[in-house]
Amino acid sequence: MAGQGDPVQREIHQDWANREYIEVITSSIKKIADFLNSFDMSCRSRLATLNEKLTALERRIEYIEARVTKGETLT
Amino acid sequence: MPLVTRNIEPRYLCHQPLPNSIQSELECVTNITLANVIRQLGSLSKYAEDIFGELFREAGSFAIRVNSLGERIDRLQVKVTQLDPKVEDVSLQAINLRKAFKSSTKQDQQLFCRSSVPVPIDDTYNTCDKPPPLHILTPYRDDGKDSLKFYTDPSYFFDLWKEKMLQDTKEIMKEKRKHRKEKREVSNRGNLNPRKIRTRKEEWERLKMGKEFVEAKSTPEETLPNSNEICHNGSIGSDGNEDLVYRTHGNYHDSIIPPPASPGTDLPPPPPDFGYPMDVQKDSSSHKRISFGSPTIPPPAPPPGPPAGVGPAPPLAPPPPPPFMGPEGHMPPAVPPPPPPSMPPVQFNQNFHGVDAPSMPPPPPPTDQFPAAPVPFISSSSGGAGGPPPPPPPPPPPGPPPPGPPPPPDPSTLSFSNGPPPPPSEPKSKASLPPVSDARTDLLSAIRQGFQLRKVEEQREQEEKRDRVGNDVATILSRRIAVEYSDSEESEFDDEEWSD
Numbered sequence: 278m279a280g281q282g283d284p285v286q287r288e289i290h291q292d293w294a295n296r297e298y299i300e301v302i303t304s305s306i307k308k309i310a311d312f313l314n315s316f317d318m319s320c321r322s323r324l325a326t327l328n329e330k331l332t333a334l335e336r337r338i339e340y341i342e343a344r345v346t347k348g349e350t351l352t
Numbered sequence: 353m354p355l356v357t358r359n360i361e362p363r364y365l366c367h368q369p370l371p372n373s374i375q376s377e378l379e380c381v382t383n384i385t386l387a388n389v390i391r392q393l394g395s396l397s398k399y400a401e402d403i404f405g406e407l408f409r410e411a412g413s414f415a416i417r418v419n420s421l422g423e424r425i426d427r428l429q430v431k432v433t434q435l436d437p438k439v440e441d442v443s444l445q446a447i448n449l450r451k452a453f454k455s456s457t458k459q460d461q462q463l464f465c466r467s468s469v470p471v472p473i474d475d476t477y478n479t480c481d482k483p484p485p486l487h488i489l490t491p492y493r494d495d496g497k498d499s500l501k502f503y504t505d506p507s508y509f510f511d512l513w514k515e516k517m518l519q520d521t522k523e524i525m526k527e528k529r530k531h532r533k534e535k536r537e538v539s540n541r542g543n544l545n546p547r548k549i550r551t552r553k554e555e556w557e558r559l560k561m562g563k564e565f566v567e568a569k570s571t572p573e574e575t576l577p578n579s580n581e582i583c584h585n586g587s588i589g590s591d592g593n594e595d596l597v598y599r600t601h602g603n604y605h606d607s608i609i610p611p612p613a614s615p616g617t618d619l620p621p622p623p624p625d626f627g628y629p630m631d632v633q634k635d636s637s638s639h640k641r642i643s644f645g646s647p648t649i650p651p652p653a654p655p656p657g658p659p660a661g662v663g664p665a666p667p668l669a670p671p672p673p674p675p676f677m678g679p680e681g682h683m684p685p686a687v688p689p690p691p692p693p694s695m696p697p698v699q700f701n702q703n704f705h706g707v708d709a710p711s712m713p714p715p716p717p718p719t720d721q722f723p724a725a726p727v728p729f730i731s732s733s734s735g736g737a738g739g740p741p742p743p744p745p746p747p748p749p750p751g752p753p754p755p756g757p758p759p760p761p762d763p764s765t766l767s768f769s770n771g772p773p774p775p776p777s778e779p780k781s782k783a784s785l786p787p788v789s790d791a792r793t794d795l796l797s798a799i800r801q802g803f804q805l806r807k808v809e810e811q812r813e814q815e816e817k818r819d820r821v822g823n824d825v826a827t828i829l830s831r832r833i834a835v836e837y838s839d840s841e842e843s844e845f846d847d848e849e850w851s852d
Contacts, residue, residue, distance in 0.1 A: 288378055295382040302389050303365065306396060310360065313400050320407045324414065331417050336455055338424050343453040345431050 358402070358472045361395040362388040402471060459826045466506075514828055521832045528835070 365388040366381055374380045462468065469477070489499040501508075 288376065292378040292382065295378075295385075299365070299382070299385050299389060303392075306360075306389070306392055309396060309400075313396075313403055317403045317407065321410075324407070324410050327414055331414060331421065332458075334421055335417070338421065338428065339455060340453060341428055342424070345428060345435065 355473060355476065357470060358399040359395075359476075360392050360399070362391045365389060365392075399472065406470070461824050461826050510825075517828045517832050521835045524832070524835045 365385045368384050368388075370377060370380055370384075483500065483504050486499040486503050490497075493499060
C-alpha cells in the first residue's frame with residue numbers, strides 16, 4: 278500500500294476536496310432556489326392583498342362619484 | 353398530479369457516462385460535475401428572470417390602477433370642495449332623476465384557460481408529443497367540422513354546458529311568455545280557469561286509447577275562442593303563431609329545436625282550448641296550440657321537419673310555391689300555409705314595439721326563411737306518418753334573426769313584403785319594393801334550393817348567435833339567472849335584454 282499510498286491517496290484527497298467544493302456550490306444553489314420560491318410566494322400574496330385593497334377603494338370611489346355627480350357627467 | 357413549474361435542468365450532476373480513455377477518473381468526474389453546476393446556474397438564472405418578470409408585470413398593472421385611482425380621487429376632491437358652499441337642491445324630483453347607483457362587481461373569468469398558463473409550464477407542455485395532424489383532413493370533410501375535434505376536443509364540455517344553458521334560458525323565456533299570455537287571456541276572458549282543467553282531463557281521456565284514434569273535438573268551448581283550432585288529427589294547429597310570437601322575441605331559437613315528437617303525433621297533449629301552452633319544453637305540445645287573435649295561422653313546426661327536410665326536399669319542390677304567395681288568408685287545415693309569411697308580420701309587430709335598432713335586421717332574416725320554409729314542410733309531408741301533419745319549418749330560426757350580416761337573399765326580403773305588412777313594417781317594405789318582382793320569379797328556384805339555403809342559414813344564424821353572445825361562463829350564467837328570476841312583465845324589456 279505504500280506504493281499506492283501517495284499518488285492514490287493524494288488523488289482521493291484531492292477528490293474529496295473537490296467534492297466538498299462542489300457540495301458547497303450546490304447547497305448554495307439550493308438556497309438560492311429556495312429563496313426564489315419563497316420570494317415569489319410572498320410577493321404574490323402581498324400583491325393579492327394590494328389587489329383586494331385596490332378593488333375595495335375603486336368601489337368606494339365609484340360610490341362617492343355617484344353620490345356627488347347629481348346627474349352631471351364626470352369630466 | 354402536481355407539475356413542477358420550474359425544473360433546474362441537469363438534475364443529476366455526476367450521473368454521466370465517463371469516456372473510456374481516461375486515466376484519472378476522479379478528476380474527470382469532478383470536471384463533469386462542475387460543468388453541470390454551471391448549467392444549473394444558467395437555468396436557475398433563467399427561472400429567476402421569469403419569476404421576477406411575472407411579479408413585475410403584476411405590480412405594473414397595480415401601479416396603473418393606483419394612478420388612475422389617484423386621479424379620480426383628485427377630481428372628486430375638487431368637486432367636493434366646490435359642493436360645500438353651494439345650496440344643495442334636495443327636491444324630490446332631483447332625487448328621482450338621479451341615475452340609480454349600480455356597483456359593478458367584476459367577476460374573474462378564464463382564470464385557468466390555456467392562455468393564462470405560466471410560461472415554464474407551457475414549455476413543459478410543449479415538450480410533449482403533439483396530437484396527430486388530423487386538421488389536414490378538415491378541408492375534405494363534408495359537414496365542415498374540424499377533424500381534430502373527433503380525436504380530442506378541449507372545448508367539448510364547455511360547448512355542451514353552453515348549449516344546455518342557452519336551451520334552459522330559451523325554455524324559461526317561453527314559459528314566461530306563455531304565462532304572460534295566459535294571464536292576459538285570463539284577464540280578457542274571466543272565468544276560464546276551471547274550464548281549462550276540465551279539458552285537460554278530457555284530452556287525456558281521449559288520448560288514453562291511443563293517439564291515433566282521437567277524433568276531432570267538437571266542444572263549444574273550443575270552437576268559441578278559436579276558429580283557428582283544427583281537428584286534432586294532426587293537421588296544422590294554430591298554435592304555431594304563439595310559438596312564433598315567442599320565438600320572435602327570443603333571438604336564440606335554434607332551428608333544430610323542434611321537439612323529437614314523431615311525425616305521427618298529431619295529438620300532443622293539446623293545450624287547453626284557449627291555447628294555453630301546457631308544456632313549454634315539450635315538443636309535441638308546442639305544435640298544436642290555439643292562437644288567439646293572430647291574423648295568420650302558421651302551422652306548427654313538427655320536429656321531423658328540419659332534420660328530414662334536407663333529404664327528401666328536392667323531389668317535393670313544386671307544392672309550396674302557390675301557398676307561398678298568399679299566406680294571409682289561408683286556413684291551415686287545407687294546405688299548410690308556409691309559416692314564414694305569418695312570421696314576419698308577427699315579428700314586425702313585436703319588433704317595432706320598443707327596439708329600433710334591431711328592428712332593421714329582423715325583417716331581412718325572416719324573409720330568408722321563405723325559401724327555407726317550404727322545404728321542411730315538403731320533407732315532413734313526405735315522411736309524415738299519421739294524418740297530414742304539415743311540417744311547418746321551424747319558425748324559430750327565421751323568427752328571431754340576430755342582427756347579423758345581411759343575408760344574401762336580400763330580394764327575398766322584398767318577397768316578404770307581399771304579405772300584409774303591419775304599418776311599422778311599411779317603410780321597410782317600401783324600401784324593398786323594387787326588387788319584389790325579382791324575388792317572385794326566383795321563388796321557385798329558391799324553394800328548390802331550399803334545403804341548401806336552410807343549411808346556410810342555420811349555420812349563419814348559429815355563427816351570428818355565437819358572435820353576439822359573449823362566450824363567457826359569466827355572461828351565459830348571468831343571462832340565464834336574470835331570465836329565471838326576473839319578473840318578465842314587459843316583452844320590450846326582454847327584447848332589449850336579449851338583443852345585446
